[in-house]
Amino acid sequence: MTRSVADLLFRPRSIVVYGASSDPDKLSGRPLDYLKRFGFSGQIYAVNPRRPEVQGIRAYAKVADVPGPVDLAIVVVPAPAVVEAIRACADAGVGAAIIFASGFAEIGADGRPQQDEISAIARRTGMRVVGPNCLGSFAAEDRAFATFSTAFDEDGERAVSPIALASQSGAVGTFTYSTMNAVGLGVTYFANTGNEADVTVTEILSALVDAPDVKVLMGHIEGCGNMEALATLASAARERGKPLIILKSGRTPAGARAVAAHTASAAGDDTAFEVVLTAHGAIRVPSMEAMADTALALVDGRRAAGRRLTIVTLSGGGGALAADRAVELGLQVDTWASEQDRSVLAAELPYFGSTMNPIDVTGAMINDLSLLERTLRIVSDNEDTDAILVLLGNADRGSDEIVATLIKAHRATNKPFLVAWTGGSGRPRTALLQAGVPTYTDPHRATECMSRVIHVDLPST
Amino acid sequence: MTRSVADLLFRPRSIVVYGASSDPDKLSGRPLDYLKRFGFSGQIYAVNPRRPEVQGIRAYAKVADVPGPVDLAIVVVPAPAVVEAIRACADAGVGAAIIFASGFAEIGADGRPQQDEISAIARRTGMRVVGPNCLGSFAAEDRAFATFSTAFDEDGERAVSPIALASQSGAVGTFTYSTMNAVGLGVTYFANTGNEADVTVTEILSALVDAPDVKVLMGHIEGCGNMEALATLASAARERGKPLIILKSGRTPAGARAVAAHTASAAGDDTAFEVVLTAHGAIRVPSMEAMADTALALVDGRRAAGRRLTIVTLSGGGGALAADRAVELGLQVDTWASEQDRSVLAAELPYFGSTMNPIDVTGAMINDLSLLERTLRIVSDNEDTDAILVLLGNADRGSDEIVATLIKAHRATNKPFLVAWTGGSGRPRTALLQAGVPTYTDPHRATECMSRVIHVDLPST
Numbered sequence: 049m050t051r052s053v054a055d056l057l058f059r060p061r062s063i064v065v066y067g068a069s070s071d072p073d074k075l076s077g078r079p080l081d082y083l084k085r086f087g088f089s090g091q092i093y094a095v096n097p098r099r100p101e102v103q104g105i106r107a108y109a110k111v112a113d114v115p116g117p118v119d120l121a122i123v124v125v126p127a128p129a130v131v132e133a134i135r136a137c138a139d140a141g142v143g144a145a146i147i148f149a150s151g152f153a154e155i156g157a158d159g160r161p162q163q164d165e166i167s168a169i170a171r172r173t174g175m176r177v178v179g180p181n182c183l184g185s186f187a188a189e190d191r192a193f194a195t196f197s198t199a200f201d202e203d204g205e206r207a208v209s210p211i212a213l214a215s216q217s218g219a220v221g222t223f224t225y226s227t228m229n230a231v232g233l234g235v236t237y238f239a240n241t242g243n244e245a246d247v248t249v250t251e252i253l254s255a256l257v258d259a260p261d262v263k264v265l266m267g268h269i270e271g272c273g274n275m276e277a278l279a280t281l282a283s284a285a286r287e288r289g290k291p292l293i294i295l296k297s298g299r300t301p302a303g304a305r306a307v308a309a310h311t312a313s314a315a316g317d318d319t320a321f322e323v324v325l326t327a328h329g330a331i332r333v334p335s336m337e338a339m340a341d342t343a344l345a346l347v348d349g350r351r352a353a354g355r356r357l358t359i360v361t362l363s364g365g366g367g368a369l370a371a372d373r374a375v376e377l378g379l380q381v382d383t384w385a386s387e388q389d390r391s392v393l394a395a396e397l398p399y400f401g402s403t404m405n406p407i408d409v410t411g412a413m414i415n416d417l418s419l420l421e422r423t424l425r426i427v428s429d430n431e432d433t434d435a436i437l438v439l440l441g442n443a444d445r446g447s448d449e450i451v452a453t454l455i456k457a458h459r460a461t462n463k464p465f466l467v468a469w470t471g472g473s474g475r476p477r478t479a480l481l482q483a484g485v486p487t488y489t490d491p492h493r494a495t496e497c498m499s500r501v502i503h504v505d506l507p508s509t
Numbered sequence: 510m511t512r513s514v515a516d517l518l519f520r521p522r523s524i525v526v527y528g529a530s531s532d533p534d535k536l537s538g539r540p541l542d543y544l545k546r547f548g549f550s551g552q553i554y555a556v557n558p559r560r561p562e563v564q565g566i567r568a569y570a571k572v573a574d575v576p577g578p579v580d581l582a583i584v585v586v587p588a589p590a591v592v593e594a595i596r597a598c599a600d601a602g603v604g605a606a607i608i609f610a611s612g613f614a615e616i617g618a619d620g621r622p623q624q625d626e627i628s629a630i631a632r633r634t635g636m637r638v639v640g641p642n643c644l645g646s647f648a649a650e651d652r653a654f655a656t657f658s659t660a661f662d663e664d665g666e667r668a669v670s671p672i673a674l675a676s677q678s679g680a681v682g683t684f685t686y687s688t689m690n691a692v693g694l695g696v697t698y699f700a701n702t703g704n705e706a707d708v709t710v711t712e713i714l715s716a717l718v719d720a721p722d723v724k725v726l727m728g729h730i731e732g733c734g735n736m737e738a739l740a741t742l743a744s745a746a747r748e749r750g751k752p753l754i755i756l757k758s759g760r761t762p763a764g765a766r767a768v769a770a771h772t773a774s775a776a777g778d779d780t781a782f783e784v785v786l787t788a789h790g791a792i793r794v795p796s797m798e799a800m801a802d803t804a805l806a807l808v809d810g811r812r813a814a815g816r817r818l819t820i821v822t823l824s825g826g827g828g829a830l831a832a833d834r835a836v837e838l839g840l841q842v843d844t845w846a847s848e849q850d851r852s853v854l855a856a857e858l859p860y861f862g863s864t865m866n867p868i869d870v871t872g873a874m875i876n877d878l879s880l881l882e883r884t885l886r887i888v889s890d891n892e893d894t895d896a897i898l899v900l901l902g903n904a905d906r907g908s909d910e911i912v913a914t915l916i917k918a919h920r921a922t923n924k925p926f927l928v929a930w931t932g933g934s935g936r937p938r939t940a941l942l943q944a945g946v947p948t949y950t951d952p953h954r955a956t957e958c959m960s961r962v963i964h965v966d967l968p969s970t
Contacts, residue, residue, distance in 0.1 A: 154825075198903075215826070217826020218900060219823065219826050220826035220830070221826075222902075226931070228750030295830070298829060300832065300833045300836035302842035303832045303833030304833045305844075309863035309869065310826060310829060311826075335954070336827075336951055337682070337931075337951035338955065362680065363678060363684070363766065364615075364676070364768075365678020365758065365768075365771060365772075366773025367794065368758035368759060368767035369756070369764070371761065371764045371766075372764035373796075374763070375761035379523060382763070397706075404766060405763070406763075406767050408767075410611070441680060442659075442683055442686070470688060470797060470798075471686070471687025471688050471691070472687055489688070489798060490688075490797055492795055492798065
């Protein structure tokens with residue numbers, strides 16, 4: 049039985065590094081180093097005609113000499129040697145090959161024929177090809193680090209979240225990964241597809257849509273020739289309740305020129321792209337930062353039953369900013385219908401706060417923290433509240449207790465619960481993130497993420 | 510001669526704390542503590558009927574007993590005692606009074622009459638009133654810390670930038686200040702106006718528009734009853750080449766309700782507000798983070814001669830994202846007209862980079878840093894380039910040299926020069942900020958700031 053592209057890339061039984069160097073600092077030496085150092089669970093081989101052994105791994109002169117089936121070949125030879133290597137891999141029955149080298153269709157007529165030849169080999173033989181012009185892939189569990197990127201070469205424990213991130217741009221992928229790391233998120237599967245001579249971002253995410261260890265799918269796309277495949281992916285993701293977050297370049301002529309120079313992609317009709325995403329409830333984001341922000345809001349799997357957002361703030365001014373943005377994005381920020389809840393709140397809040405939504409607990413909260421605790425309990429139980437946004441800021445002084453109160457309140461409800469903590473040292477924010485409370489630096493960013501959480505299951509208005 | 514509101518607040522010859530407490534940790538004790546500790550250069554007095562001395566400062570039973578003229582009174586008594594205090598200050602010839610207490614028009618009918626009385630006293634006597642429901646003001650040079658906010662109570666050196674920040678919301682003001690601090694910016698003048706019984710954000714910024722130590726004016730506004738004053742401010746700022754950055758709440762019904770509950774402001778007609786700002790080249794931002802971002806881009810005073818942006822990137826994907834956003838915001842991201850420059854670039858860049866705009870120096874830059882240096886020199890000198898955006902990321906490895914190259918290139922040109930450094934540890938970003946290179950976490954944010962820099966002197970398209 050043929051293995052899926054996800055199995056070959058992320059759960060390979062064996063990996064061969066084609067052209068492996070003995071210097072682990074060189075691009076062509078890094079994959080072997082990573083596979084060994086991070087403890088890849090399958091078989092590792094090298095192909096190197098000049099040495100019997102590379103970095104302690106048995107090397108073969110030709111890929112055909114490698115014993116047993118090879119699921120994945122990491123091709124690290126320079127561009128002029130790539131077509132021959134790919135042909136040899138296909139002839140040897142390799143399942144999939146990743147090509148790092150640049151210098152193909154993205155440089156124009158000088159590189160296009162070689163890339164076309166690679167595509168033709170893939171089509172003819174059934175061997176799957178990732179790249180060229182990519183930095184590879186990795187799977188956290190199997191430790192299949194088929195990459196030369198130093199972005200994953202971290203000391204200490206690597207955060208793993210139930211997220212698949214596939215990107216057409218290597219740097220956008222690793223920058224996004226690193227931005228996610230900064231808020232405590234990792235990924236389970238990562239792949240960069242580059243010029244997409246064969247395998248696309250859409251195909252990789254489609255192959256992972258049923259994976260039980262993936263709850264959020266993230267894709268960066270430069271070209272999109274296959275709208276049908278995109279629609280199928282988006283629709284499958286929605287059916288399974290797995291948010292699909294898409295960052296797409298090439299909306300403008302300058303952007304389209306840039307993606308053509310970068311991965312030889314045709315950016316295509318942006319309106320058509322947008323229509324497909326919107327029709328199937330996928331989430332389009334404008335930036336890498338927004339991509340990471342959005343994953344943070346969605347990864348805990350909480351979903352809102354409706355559009356009614358309750359904002360709890362110690363800053364009336366911050367509450368107004370968030371309320372404006374929320375309403376612009378189609379959320380409801382209304383005074384509660386429940387008179388009983390309103391009167392209980394009125395009894396809790398000092399006379400200069402507001403029991404209307406946004407609920408302003410004011411700076412008095414700092415001196416009497418139970419005020420925040422009691423307010424959040426009422427909000428969690430309130431039937432007119434589908435999602436909760438808490439706005440705080442500065443004030444390291446006393447922040448440990450505030451953080452503890454927020455963590456407790458977050459755990460006590462199943463409603464989406466996002467926090468913005470603006471300014472200050474960053475210490476309270478870090479503590480909240482470590483406890484799994486999605487926390488942002490600015491009410492505006494938090495509100496935009498909240499609208500995405502709410503719109504996963506509800507069409508935008 | 511009557512002193513202006515800016516002189517009274519920011520260059521007072523004498524300050525009296527009305528109702529000063531002997532406990533420096535209490536709200537009513539903090540202003541005296543700050544004035545002493547931060548070294549206010551003028552006279553300090555206290556009014557306290559129960560003590561001859563407060564925190565080592567001579568206290569008088571009544572404000573009328575204070576010898577010599579009083580420029581500024583900080584009124585720290587609770588709400589029920591405020592009207593009487595204000596009356597006493599006005600009768601004693603005080604120049605301006607700041608009222609901290611809440612519980613006035615923002616709570617509705619129960620507080621409106623007292624606030625109206627305060628407004629009437631100000632009108633009748635000419636004493637200027639800041640607040641109520643505010644946290645005060647400070648001036649960095651004179652160390653006139655007329656505030657109870659702990660946001661300015663920092664250890665170590667306080668960053669001072671040629672910026673005036675006036676906000677109607679105390680928390681929005683201090684959160685923004687703190688967000689600015691995180692990127693190395695400070696302010697020269699800060700004021701929070703709260704309910705604006707008399708003095709408004711618009712008036713404070715207008716009074717500072719000619720100050721030689723102010724290059725950027727920042728305002729957070731909740732209500733705007735006086736469009737004429739706003740137009741005058743915006744027009745005066747533009748004439749002097751000082752960017753005016755405005756954050757305004759109350760665009761939506763929920764936002765308008767929130768500002769009414771917060772500072773009893775009428776949010777007014779948002780379209781009219783927008784029209785006035787746009788007509789006079791003021792910059793409206795959507796969030797506190799965007800406000801700080803924008804100040805960072807504008808504070809060095811560099812301005813673009815045109816809309817032609819050149820993007821230099823090591824990530825083709827990141828370049829495409831930035832190019833899209835730039836074009837959407839009315840900038841030009843075009844391939845250079847200068848054939849000579851294009852051919853010099855083509856000789857510099859590796860065959861898989863791009864010499865079209867965005868210029869993609871690719872990861873090869875890491876191994877040959879002179880590539881970035883030479884490219885930036887060509888870009889700086891290029892006649893088709895009005896502004897420069899550099900996109901980098903991750904890679905702490907070797908970042909010291911990259912940072913040094915960027916700092917040198919930034920200093921070698923007068924063109925606006927912004928950097929986005931995405932992901933990684935944050936260390937390179939901090940080093941760039943410390944050297945005065947405006948640096949952002951994401952190309953999208955940097956591009957939005959660049960569009961604001963370019964549109965200061967050029968109408969939006």
